[in-house]
Amino acid sequence: MNRKNFNNDTFIKLHSFSQLTYDEIEKAMNISRAEVQKLYKSCKNEISYMQGIRNKFNKKRFLKEFMFKDFNEFYDWYESQPKSCCYCGITQEDALETKVYDNLTRKTRGKSLEIERVVTFPKEKNLYTYKNCRLACHVCNNAKSDFIDVEDFKFIAKGINDFWSKKLNRKIDLPTEVYDTFSLKKEKIDK
Incomplete structure (x- = not known):
């Protein structure tokens, strides 16, 4: 995996799964705010797609019938x-x-x-x-x-x-x- 893909994948995980702030992403990836913003722009379509899945998760997650333990499990199900x-x-x-x-x-x-x-x-x-x-x-x-x-x-x-x-x-x-x-x-x- 090349460095760009690694950074994109890491950024998406931190942003969309862990829902870290830009400050937290800067620290976790040891990069500047400008690099975080550049990653956001390059991953915008993937982030938008994942946000749509997260919205589905958030609409159901507080229902007593909802048995997915977390967003990761729900995302895996959705992608399957x-x-x-x-x-x-x-x-x-x-x-x-x-x-x-x-x-x-x-x-x-x-x-x-x-x-x-x-x-x-x-x-x-x-x-x-x-x-x-x-x-x-x-x-x-x-x-x-x-x-x-x-x-x-x-x-x-x-x-x-x-x-x-x-x-x-x-x-x-x-x-x-x-x-x-x-x-x-x-x-x-x-x-």
Whole structure:
């Protein structure tokens, strides 16, 4: 790894994970304020991306159902997820391209994939955990809510998939992982 990449990676960890101030970063990296500012400018896109993930973390972290121990664990989970809806397969970029969300009155939703708890009942299984969470589009997350199980929702997701495919004038692949992993029939067989 070259020096520039090392400095960028170190800066991002200190800034975005440890959330150190510029003064603290200067001391930790033994560099000047001008060098810290230069690193910030060169890492601005990565920092903005990570801030979006941190915002998702911060919105949920005080909920009693939220079981991620810290931002690092949540970030690892987020990065491990496909960047498409676990139910219908739409990517965030494709969803935004359709302009469907332009008329939402609540502008805080629909701009990015949302954190979805797949198993929502019984209540004790309705948790934000590494195994139970996936990313979902606003439409699927709203439609599934907390009262439709994965197997039943698959029929609805196929309709939502058709909706997105028509809006984009191309077929979107329906994902299978969430249905294979969380099938109630499979759970009964495994018991």
